[in-house]
Amino acid sequence: MTTQISQSARIIQSEAQALQVADEFxxxxxxxxxxRDRDRILPYKDVEQFSQSxxxxxxxxxxxxxxxxxSDVLTRVVQRIAAADGNFGHIPQNHYYALEVLRVGATHEQKAFFYDQVLQGKRFGNALAEIGKKDxxxxxxxxxxxxxxxxxxxxFYCTGSLFAHWIPTxxxxxxxxxxxxxxVPREAAGVTLTDDWDGFGQRVTGxxxxxFDRVKVEPYWVVPFSDSFDRPTTIGPYAQIIHAALDLGIGQGALEATLSFVREHSxxxxxxxxxxxxxDPLLLHxxxxxxxxxxxxxALLARAARFVDAAQFAPDEDSVAQASIAVAQAKALSTSASVLAGSKLFELAGTGATLAQHGLDRYWRNARVxxxxxxxxxxxxxxxxxxxxxxRPPRHGAL
Known part of the structure; x- marks a missing residue:
């Protein structure tokens, strides 16, 4: 399916509006x-509504x-959307990441062009990871x-690229x-996208x-990447805090599903x-x-967001290290809490919660993957x- 070209996306004016729109979406x-999860329905129209929002x-x-x-509002938006559907919390993760790469390392002309593309409603996917080798x-x-x-x-693992207009590679x-x-423009000659993700979780993230087969690229599409890690920047902690927010949102959704099922069925x-x-006293425990x-x-995620914002404002060896560590702390706990919430859902809700008609396994599967x-x-x-x-931790996209 060809990705739609958005023309008139809403422009968010304030943080309060962002949170309100996130709740509505x-x-x-x-x-x-x-x-969507059960039948693996790729949500092209919903993603279009997402970027139009x-x-x-x-x-x-x-x-x-x-x-x-x-960063705090960004993580709160991701949490709210991921609680509703973990796939949608994940789809724009690398889009936001690419925007941060542009902020840190692009020229003014590149920023003006690509930021305008995004404000029109254009979406970035990603083509970062490769498989097939041990190194x-x-x-x-x-x-x-x-x-x-x-x-x-x-x-491989090109999350969001099936829905994208541009594929940062x-x-x-x-x-x-x-x-x-x-x-890279998604429609460029020599670009081939294959829907071959078959993981048991995050099934409709594109x-x-x-x-890429000798895809011709323009020089102004190329942004230095190594340079942004030769000096202290927030690219790493910024990427990681979005992942932590996504995990936390999935866990929050699992807890809400637990409470609802226990009240109504267990x-x-x-x-x-x-x-x-x-x-039941043991269930309450x-x-x-x-x-x-x-x-x-x-709480750790909100704390980490403050460190990330501080490091964006004044990046140096210490502020970026502090941001990376604060995000690592939040990521460690959001990981265990999310997987725990998805697992405890069944223990507390009971056998009836495992019936396929409820699809409640999607929370654990999405969190685990x-x-x-x-x-x-x-x-x-x-x-x-x-x-x-x-x-200080190493400077790369995973810290």
């Missing part, structure tokens, strides 16, 4: 979340016509030749061996593969001596446990090494 997508442009800086919302060498190449610049390679330049983020255990499951963990993760995005054990390592040894 979350309510609209929640209604058919079960059917203006939420995809809410982080565009004010000087370029956007609302420039804070992390990126083999997709940007070829600078006498006849023009060309892109060659293949990418990580490539190594043949002439200087540096990394660049190349913004996370297929993208093949029966108390025979030894509880109560009339309803909602009065476990609900409280899940709730506390999710609220703790939410997305939290594998990067190993949380390395978050604990980074935090421990920082608090014990004062070692």
């Amino acid at each position: 979350a309510q609209s997508i929640a209604q058919n979340a079960l059917e 203006g939420l995809w442009g809410m982080t565009v800086p004010k000087e370029y016509g956007g609302a420039g919302v804070s 992390f060498v990126r083999r997709t190449q940007l070829l600078k030749e006498a006849g023009g610049w060309f892109l060659d390679g293949r990418k 990580l490539a190594t330049a043949q002439d200087d061996d540096r990394l660049y983020l190349v913004f 996370s297929g593969s993208v093949q 029966r108390p255990w025979i030894d509880a001596g109560v009339d309803t499951a909602a009065q 476990e609900v409280g446990n899940v709730h506390v963990r999710l609220r703790a993760a939410q 997305h939290t594998l995005h990067d190993p949380v054990r390395w978050k604990y390592h980074a935090v421990g090494n920082y608090v014990l040894n004062g070692a």
Whole structure:
């Protein structure tokens, strides 16, 4: 299916408006979340409504016509939408990431062009990751030749690209061996998208593969990437805080589904001596446990957002390290809380909750798949090494 070209997306004017619009959109997508997941219906029309809502442009800086919302508001928006459907919380993740790469490393002319594209309603996907080798060498190449610049390679885990107008692609330049983020039009000659994502979670995020066969690119589509990690910038913690918000939102959705099912369907255990499951003392203990963990993760996420905003305002070695560690702390807890909420849903709601007609397994599946995005054990390592040894974490997209 060809991606629609948006023409007149709403432009978010304030943080309050962003949160209100997110609530409205979350309510609209929640209604058919079960059917989309069950039948793997790629939500082209819903994604178009998503970008038309203006939420995809809410982080565009004010000087370029956007609302420039804070990291806190961004994470709250992602949480609200992910609670309704984890897929929709995930689809624009790399779009926001690309906007941050532009903010940090693009020229004024590139920012003006691409920010305007986004405010019109255009969507960025991503083509960052590669598979098939045990190393992390990126083999997709940007070829600078006498006849023009060309892109060659293949990418996987390209979340959102099936719905995108532009596909930001990580490539190594043949002439200087540096990394660049190349913004490639989805309809460019030589671009092939394949819907081959078959993970058991996040099933309708448009996370297929993208093949580039000597795709001609314009120099102004190319943004330096390695340069933005040679100095302290917020690209890494900014990317990671969105992942943490997504995980937390899925967990919040799982808890809400648990509460609803227990109230309406579950029966108390025979030894509880109560009339309803909602009065079962051991069930109440476990609900409280899940709730506390999710609220703790939410508090850490809000704290991390303040560090990210501070580092964006004044980036240096210390502020970026502090932001990365704060986000790592939030990511560690949001991961465990989200997976716990999805698992406890069945333990507390009972056997009836496992019936396919309810589709409640989607919360655990989505949480389990997305939290594998990067190993949380390395978050604990980074935090421990920082608090014990004062070692700043490495600068890359996973911290």
